[in-house]
Amino acid sequence: MSIIKNKYAGFTLVETLFVFLITLFFVTVPIFSFEHLQKDIAIHQFFSQFEKRIYVAQKIAIVSQQATRIHLTDDQQKVYFGVPKYTKFDWTYLKIPENLKIQRYGTVIFAGRTGNDSSLKTYQFYWPKKKQKITYQFQLGSGHYTKKIE
Numbered sequence: 001m002s003i004i005k006n007k008y009a010g011f012t013l014v015e016t017l018f019v020f021l022i023t024l025f026f027v028t029v030p031i032f033s034f035e036h037l038q039k040d041i042a043i044h045q046f047f048s049q050f051e052k053r054i055y056v057a058q059k060i061a062i063v064s065q066q067a068t069r070i071h072l073t074d075d076q077q078k079v080y081f082g083v084p085k086y087t088k089f090d091w092t093y094l095k096i097p098e099n100l101k102i103q104r105y106g107t108v109i110f111a112g113r114t115g116n117d118s119s120l121k122t123y124q125f126y127w128p129k130k131k132q133k134i135t136y137q138f139q140l141g142s143g144h145y146t147k148k149i150e
Contacts, residue, residue, distance in 0.1 A: 039099055046094070046096065053070075054070065061112055069081075071106070073093070079093070099127070099128065101128065104123065119140070133148075
């Protein structure tokens with residue numbers, strides 16, 4: 001039996017450590033960038049919830065035949081969706097994410113039975129990270145809104 005000596009046998013440990021460090025790098029980089037991604041997702045979820053709650057508040061005004069309203073709380077940190085007291089919803093307050101600034105707002109009232117809005121109120125948010133203005137302009141009479149991203 002002959003033993004073959006390899007002059008590069010010691011490099012397997014170095015190679016293993018090198019591969020381990022590269023793998024560790026690729027695993028830890030997404031962890032650090034995940035926080036930024038999470039903040040962006042929270043803002044996208046806010047806009048999605050905001051649009052859905054506008055729709056539901058309008059439909060509740062039609063079905064309940066009582067006016068519903070949307071307005072900003074006094075501390076300007078939450079949007080309040082006022083629906084009749086007998087409806088049990090846990091979503092009457094929607095918190096505005098920290099990274100989003102509200103620039104324009106007003107009280108929107110959806111009339112009972114029709115769900116129409118009698119004013120041209122605007123909600124405008126500013127997203128500093130993306131330097132975008134997201135505007136929700138409510139249309140007179142229909143209760144619908146147009147969304148514009150600048």
